[in-house]
Amino acid sequence: MDIILDNLPGLLIAIPLLGAFLTPLVSRAGDAARNIWVLLTVALTSLCGLLIASRVLETGTIVYTFGVQHLSEIIPPDSGGIPIRIIFTIDPLSAFMLIIASIVSFCIILYSLSSMEKLSGKDGFFTLLLLLIAGVYGMIATGDLFNFFVFLEISSLAGAALVAYRIDKGVAAEAGLKYAALSTLGGLLFLVAIGFLYVQYNSLNMAVIASRMNLTGLDIIAFVLFFTALAMKCGAVPMHFWTPDSYAMAPSAVTAFLVVSSQASLYALFRVCFTLYGGQINPLTVGWVMIILGVLSMFIGVTMAIPQKDVKRLMAYHAVSQTGYMLLGVGVGLAALSSTCMFNSVGMTALKGGLFHIMNHALYKGLLFLTAGVIMYRCGTRNLNQLGGLGHNMKWTMVFFMIGALAIAGIPPFNGFASKLLIYESTFLFNPLLAVIAMVVSILTLASFVKVFHSMFMGPKLPEYEDVKEAPAPMLIAMAILAILVILFGIFPQTVIDTLVAPAATALIDYHGYAAAVLGAQS
Amino acid sequence: MIDNLPFLVVAITILLGLYTLLFRKDLIKMIMGISLIEAGVNLFLIALGYRWESIAPIFTGAPSLAMVMPTVQALTLTSIVIGVATLALLLSMVMIIYRHYHTTDVREVTKLQG
Amino acid sequence: MIEAFTLSTGFGSWNAVFWVISFAIALIIGWLIWSRGEKTYETSAEATASFLSGNAEPEKEAVHIRAGNLYWGYTDALSGYYRFIKPLHTGNLSDYFLAYLFVTALMLIVVVILK
Numbered sequence: 001m002d003i004i005l006d007n008l009p010g011l012l013i014a015i016p017l018l019g020a021f022l023t024p025l026v027s028r029a030g031d032a033a034r035n036i037w038v039l040l041t042v043a044l045t046s047l048c049g050l051l052i053a054s055r056v057l058e059t060g061t062i063v064y065t066f067g068v069q070h071l072s073e074i075i076p077p078d079s080g081g082i083p084i085r086i087i088f089t090i091d092p093l094s095a096f097m098l099i100i101a102s103i104v105s106f107c108i109i110l111y112s113l114s115s116m117e118k119l120s121g122k123d124g125f126f127t128l129l130l131l132l133i134a135g136v137y138g139m140i141a142t143g144d145l146f147n148f149f150v151f152l153e154i155s156s157l158a159g160a161a162l163v164a165y166r167i168d169k170g171v172a173a174e175a176g177l178k179y180a181a182l183s184t185l186g187g188l189l190f191l192v193a194i195g196f197l198y199v200q201y202n203s204l205n206m207a208v209i210a211s212r213m214n215l216t217g218l219d220i221i222a223f224v225l226f227f228t229a230l231a232m233k234c235g236a237v238p239m240h241f242w243t244p245d246s247y248a249m250a251p252s253a254v255t256a257f258l259v260v261s262s263q264a265s266l267y268a269l270f271r272v273c274f275t276l277y278g279g280q281i282n283p284l285t286v287g288w289v290m291i292i293l294g295v296l297s298m299f300i301g302v303t304m305a306i307p308q309k310d311v312k313r314l315m316a317y318h319a320v321s322q323t324g325y326m327l328l329g330v331g332v333g334l335a336a337l338s339s340t341c342m343f344n345s346v347g348m349t350a351l352k353g354g355l356f357h358i359m360n361h362a363l364y365k366g367l368l369f370l371t372a373g374v375i376m377y378r379c380g381t382r383n384l385n386q387l388g389g390l391g392h393n394m395k396w397t398m399v400f401f402m403i404g405a406l407a408i409a410g411i412p413p414f415n416g417f418a419s420k421l422l423i424y425e426s427t428f429l430f431n432p433l434l435a436v437i438a439m440v441v442s443i444l445t446l447a448s449f450v451k452v453f454h455s456m457f458m459g460p461k462l463p464e465y466e467d468v469k470e471a472p473a474p475m476l477i478a479m480a481i482l483a484i485l486v487i488l489f490g491i492f493p494q495t496v497i498d499t500l501v502a503p504a505a506t507a508l509i510d511y512h513g514y515a516a517a518v519l520g521a522q523s
Numbered sequence: 524m525i526d527n528l529p530f531l532v533v534a535i536t537i538l539l540g541l542y543t544l545l546f547r548k549d550l551i552k553m554i555m556g557i558s559l560i561e562a563g564v565n566l567f568l569i570a571l572g573y574r575w576e577s578i579a580p581i582f583t584g585a586p587s588l589a590m591v592m593p594t595v596q597a598l599t600l601t602s603i604v605i606g607v608a609t610l611a612l613l614l615s616m617v618m619i620i621y622r623h624y625h626t627t628d629v630r631e632v633t634k635l636q637g
Numbered sequence: 638m639i640e641a642f643t644l645s646t647g648f649g650s651w652n653a654v655f656w657v658i659s660f661a662i663a664l665i666i667g668w669l670i671w672s673r674g675e676k677t678y679e680t681s682a683e684a685t686a687s688f689l690s691g692n693a694e695p696e697k698e699a700v701h702i703r704a705g706n707l708y709w710g711y712t713d714a715l716s717g718y719y720r721f722i723k724p725l726h727t728g729n730l731s732d733y734f735l736a737y738l739f740v741t742a743l744m745l746i747v748v749v750i751l752k
Contacts, residue, residue, distance in 0.1 A: 172624025384704030413653040455704035460697040633728030
């Protein structure tokens with residue numbers, strides 16, 4: 001038993017990869033066998049993720065090396081001083097992201113078991129979905145730059161293939177092509193930056209580079225390449241154009257997980273800004289760049305969302321807008337690092353708000369995309385001009401949609417309000433204009449979701465949707481899990497912040513602690 | 524000066540790839556541009572590891588112990604494989620787009636806009 | 638125990654449980670007032686039919702306002718802004734790459750010059 005608990009980070013990647021590659025084989029035995037296999041794989045992986053997270057939150061950063069018993073053997077004796085092991089460093093921020101990925105991955109697999117029931121090509125779908133899940137877990141857990149690049153490419157390729165899955169008269173293939181091409185260019189520039197760092201510091205490990213770093217011109221170019229590649233991957237304006245295209249055309253369960261994948265890139269952006277280059281870059285400049293990107297994303301995201309006619313494209317623009325909130329919160333935290341008194345008063349709250357918003361966004365955005373998927377499944381259309389009056393028949397879906405819409409608009413007592421309150425209060429003290437823009441964006445978010453709610457669920461029962469039934473049970477259970485978490489995190493926000501968010505925020509700004517956890521254990 | 528020749532070639536290749544990516548209007552040519560950038564990045568990684576008057580990093584029967592850096596060669600192999608998978612995926616998506624849109628002009632493949 | 642339920646930002650506090658309890662009390666008071674209403678009201682079709690000055694009620698599809706017609710005033714008021722920003726969202730893949738490389742170049746200038 002101990003050996004399993006010690007090797008959990010390895011199992012975290014091994015189980016979904018093994019499950020993914022054996023899925024076509026298992027599906028020879030029938031649909032039910034494959035459903036059980038996929039559900040079992042993702043349940044075990046989520047269990048691994050939650051166990052690792054609880055261990056990290058109890059005992060501190062876990063450093064897991066692949067291939068050795070103790071961290072002291074990381075440099076093989078006959079290699080001439082070249083450390084060639086891959087390390088997984090799971091500190092409280094990674095644990096926070098692991099919890100998000102675990103919950104959402106379980107819910108979407110449960111959902112897609114029933115939403116894919118009548119469609120063909122299911123082995124490919126579930127293989128790619130398990131690969132995407134493995135890629136995202138790898139992105140979150142790894143402590144090695146090149147390993148991060150490999151998992152980034154795995155999740156981009158699997159995600160792009162899933163976006164283009166239902167070819168949909170070629171439109172989904174167009175969306176998949178845009179996602180794949182942009183991700184490839186971003187990944188290549190990321191690799192160039194890794195090359196710049198490797199040639200100077202002779203290591204690929206994030207902690208080793210952070211401890212040896214001495215800022216040179218090449219390092220600054222590498223930082224800019226890292227920052228823009230990762231900001232593009234999470235959908236910051238003005239590099240956000242791929243987000244509405246691919247989120248709209250993907251199957252709904254996949255979209256809910258693509259949101260988590262974008263947030264894993266956001267996590268990596270914070271890792272690069274705070275830990276890898278901790279103390280080397282000027283926090284005020286980079287913080288203000290992040291703040292400007294955040295404000296642009298918030299405003300352009302929500303104003304482009306309001307006139308949309310496709311419900312998933314509208315929700316995708318809202319995902320861009322909410323990513324702006326996270327960038328704003330953490331950007332204020334980074335800019336406040338430049339002066340100690342400002343950091344003690346404003347910075348920690350802003351960091352906590354931004355990080356808490358990541359978790360809340362994954363939950364309520366996943367819920368919203370799953371409800372949009374139910375509408376697509378039952379009514380066959382995503383066009384808001386053709387829908388109407390579905391609240392008569394689909395009562396539970398309407399309740400879940402209302403919970404998600406109120407949460408994203410920041411209405412108490414749901415979880416969106418808790419994180420937005422933290423962001424408003426801290427950014428108001430930092431610069432009042434930012435808080436005003438954030439609140440206006442929140443009002444516009446509420447406006448656009450009232451529009452969606454009216455045109456989908458309110459109104460008289462339309463004749464073409466006379467006999468539309470409620471969603472099937474697995475979909476309702478998946479949405480219910482997310483909705484219950486949305487409500488619980490809204491009613492007990494301080495508990496969540498004390499146990500999950502505050503350790504993550506403290507670990508984020510403590511780059512010495514990150515390096516010490518990896519290098520100190522080496523002795 | 525001659526030390527930096529590989530990096531000059533890398534810069535030229537990547538710039539040519541970026542030019543093709545941005546200024547060509549045919550999807551297949553844009554993907555060729557991506558392939559050029561990939562080739563440039565792989566060459567960059569290999570050139571980073573080179574040391575003057577060193578041999579290939581193989582220990583068996585090695586004449587001298589001055590060897591080039593082996594880690595970047597591992598990075599490049601991984602990157603080449605990722606590049607192959609990426610190109611296969613991109614080209615198959617372009618094929619599907621051609622079958623439905625009957626064109627590969629990037630200005631026509633714009634059904635998702637606004 | 639109350640502290641466990643209260644979200645304390647550095648500058649104030651928010652307690653969701655109080656909010657839920659007061660909302661529930663308001664709902665209970667509303668229900669009490671409703672239950673003291675007239676219980677002998679019959680809901681026949683004639684009593685609850687909509688009155689449109691004697692005109693026939695139109696079809697259900699014509700009554701429901703579609704999404705494209707909602708928020709007309711807002712979209713009209715911001716039409717200048719939308720005329721600028723909607724054409725920026727071409728579906729052209731080359732424009733996506735241009736935007737990405739433009740932001741990379743801009744950020745290089747910002748970080749290198751404004752150190």
